[in-house]
Amino acid sequence: MKVRVYVSLKDGVLDPQGKAVEHALESLGFKDxxxxxxxxxxxxxxPTNDADQARAQGExxxxxLLANEVIENFSVEVE
Amino acid sequence: MKVRVYVSLKDGVLDPQGKAVEHALESLGFKDxxxxxxxxxxxxxxPTNDADQARAQGExxxxxLLANEVIENFSVEVE
Structure with a gap:
């Protein structure tokens, strides 16, 4: 069963990667x-066909490993 | 308007980061x-309220910048 774990920085946590992309886009001419x-x-x-089990394993x-809960949120989606 | 650009490696392209996560999970006891x-x-x-314009800008x-089309696919979602 396919599971997707979405990991994102918590609001208020600086995203240096995001800042770098932002500046790069502006230097490429993308305004505002x-x-x-x-x-x-x-x-x-x-290795399971049980959606609940897959979700629990994903969490x-x-x-x-996948998320640093101090600064990140995660959500799990089961396909 | 919020736009999400999903970037993923094309099928068949080795994902070293994925491999590292795979091995780490196994060493943490997650089997199979x-x-x-x-x-x-x-x-x-x-800075637009036009969904089509936002999608075009995202693409x-x-x-x-955001995707290396030689080895990556991307898709754009407008919220």
């Missing part, structure tokens, strides 16, 4: 670009 | 994890 945030989506193929993986 | 792919989602706040930004 507002805030840019760069997030991650981790796609996992899990456990997010807490153990 | 299948292929892992790590993708990006760039969130942009664009232009993806082609100019």
């Amino acid at each position: 670009v507002g805030e840019v945030r760069v997030n991650r989506v981790v796609e996992l193929e899990l 456990a993986m997010a807490r153990a | 994890v299948g292929e892992v792919r790590v993708n990006r989602v760039v969130e942009l706040e664009l 232009a930004m993806a082609r100019a």
